[in-house]
Amino acid sequence: MKKYFNFPLFLLVTAFVFVWSCNNNDDENLPRFPEGSTESVNLWVQDSMRRYYYWADQMPAKPDYRLPVKDFFKSLLSSQDRFSFAVNTQDPSSYPRSxxxxxxxxxxxxxxxxxxxxxxxxxxxxxxxxxxxxxxxxxxxxxxxxxxxxxxxxxxxxxxxxxxxxxxxxxxxxxxxxxxxxxxxxxxYGYSLEQPVESKIFKKNGKKTGYLYIYDFPDGITPVLSQKFAAFKAAGVQELILDLRYNYGGSVSSAAALCALIPAGISASSSFITYKGNKNGGEVKRTFAQQITYDPNALDFNTLRANALGLNKVYILTSNSTASASEIVINNLKPYMQVIQIGDVTLGKDMAGFIVEDKRKPKKISWQLHPVIYKVFNANGEGEYSNGIMPQIAAGEYASLPLLPLGDPDETLVSSALGSIYSKSAGKDALDKSIKILFQSDTPSAAIGK
Missing domain, CATH: 2.30.42.10 (PDZ domain)
Structure with missing residues (x-):
């Protein structure tokens, strides 16, 4: 058996990449500690969080600088925060484990x-x-x-x-x-390679429905998405099912590219997202075209739109593992088309962040911060879904055992979507309430050690 030794990291949604070289002594009111000490690292952590953390105004005024760095970081977090985390890039044991x-x-x-x-x-x-x-x-x-x-x-x-x-x-x-x-x-224990985007086309009563399973939203995925939609368009697909049930998120730019490929009636200047931060971050608005360009490997908006399906309705399969960028897809398509969500309530990660780390040369601090920095909203100003986004059609994938392959037309969630598209079962719940879920391995907030 081949063993793999790598340390995958569960990342926050990335609004854009940001790196920062911090000077610990730029605030005269802060204490001073010997360089390289735990206290000096904690001071850097505190200063970083004061600048960028969404709940910076809730941070304790006098934290205990003597705490181990990871404990100190946690002592700064708001009780509302399920997602911020810190890792020591020189210590694999500090990385999230799931x-x-x-x-x-x-x-x-x-x-x-x-x-x-x-x-x-x-x-x-x-x-x-x-x-x-x-x-x-x-x-x-x-x-x-x-x-x-x-x-x-x-x-x-x-x-x-x-x-x-x-x-x-x-x-x-x-x-x-x-x-x-x-x-x-x-x-x-080992490493998993990048996951493919899987697609297929269902046909019934002369109507073709495209199915797309997207595991996550890494930067660089837009050429693949464009190819998939080009194939759908060439085949005459009239309906679309997006399977995001296990999608933790990733790049907001990749999510924006996917959204650009689906609805009718949008342009490069159409509003896609609003980020709202603390008093330092303020409010940042981005159009579809602007957000997509934050991925340096992305296709531009007009190139993507050439393969767009131009639909008025989309079906999205979800679970409580649907988080971050995949929730942005659901929420941020709503101003432009009808979104029919099928499955379970999503995780409720209505926020985004970027990495904060020391970029001085030579680097003096090996810790890397992944704080919540923004709350996110759609073109209509709608957001605040920290309790998750509720589906219009409740359906559980455990209603029928054994679990069928993803994309199988008889698999519970896919079947429910196809029923809504092709038959009179539209809008009916497909949830077996007699099945009690005792434990699941994939809760994203647990995966990041919170």
Whole structure:
């Protein structure tokens, strides 16, 4: 088994990249400490946060500079903040840890109507340690390192996965209400490669529907998105399903590029987003064209629009793992078209940030800050969805086991969207309330150590 040794990082939505060389002594009211001391690093952290942090006015006036840096950073955070974090670039152990970014898969532990507890693998990243070990979406985990998963130990046992570098899973297939064909699989901690954008076209009653699964929004994705939409347009696609159920976010510029490819009636000067920061950051408004250009590798707005579908309606599949830039897609398309959201309420990350780090040469501070800096709003000034964005059609992907491959027309969320498009089931919930979710591995706020 090939082992991977890399340290993936769960990033905040990136409004744009910013780096800063800070002078600790530019505020006469701040104390002074010997360079290189923990106190001096904490002073840099405090000064950085005072300048950029969205809730800077809530920071304590007299923090304890003697605390370890990570603890000091947390002591500055607002009780409303689930997402800001700090890492020491010279210490891999300081980076966020989650099952997804360590092994490349996610799972859900649930209690069925008959009381049985089952653990379903719901996501396996392509070219990840989990994928290379043979894990597949739809498999059921019965044991972790030889211990059977129960309602009593589900959270503790499954959470322990991220504290190890190799795990043994007993997995099987779900058939006729039971797990069969069990086998043991070892998965090593490692690195997952960039995920492909997956697409397909459904056709029924002469109408073609495009389906697009987007795992995240890295910079540089716009050429791929443009190609996918060019193929949809050439095929005569009339409806669109965006699958963002596992999309934590990424670059706002990439999200803006996706949005530019969908609705009718927008131009380069159409308003896309408003960022609202603290008293130092103020308010920043950007059009579609402006936001897209913050990705240096992006196609320009007019090039993208040549492949746009020009729709008046879009269907977006969501879960509580839909966060940040993917929530911006949902909220910021609403001023320009009808958005029909299907699935579960989103995470509620109505904010954006950029990296703050020491760029002096030579660098004197190895810590890197990822604070919340802005709240985000759409062209109509609508935002404030920290409790998540509610779907118009509630649907749970666990309503039918085993979980089918993403993009399968019979998979629960896809089926619900297709039902809304092609049949009289439009607008009907598809949620099995008898299934109780005990624990899920992929909560983004947990992934960043908050």
């Amino acid at each position: 099952v997804r970014n360590m092994y490349g898969f996610d799972y859900a532990v649930m209690q069925l109507a008959n009381g049985n507890v089952v653990t379903a693998i719901k996501l396996v990243l392509k070219n990840s340690p989990a994928f290379n070990s043979g894990l597949e979406r739809g498999m059921m985990i019965t044991k972790i390192n030889g211990k059977t998963i129960t309602a009593a130990n589900a959270e503790e046992l499954t959470s322990s996965i991220k504290d190890q570098t190799v795990i043994e899973l007993t997995v099987g297939n779900w058939k006729n209400g039971a797990v069969t064909d069990e086998k043991n699989i070892q998965v090593y």
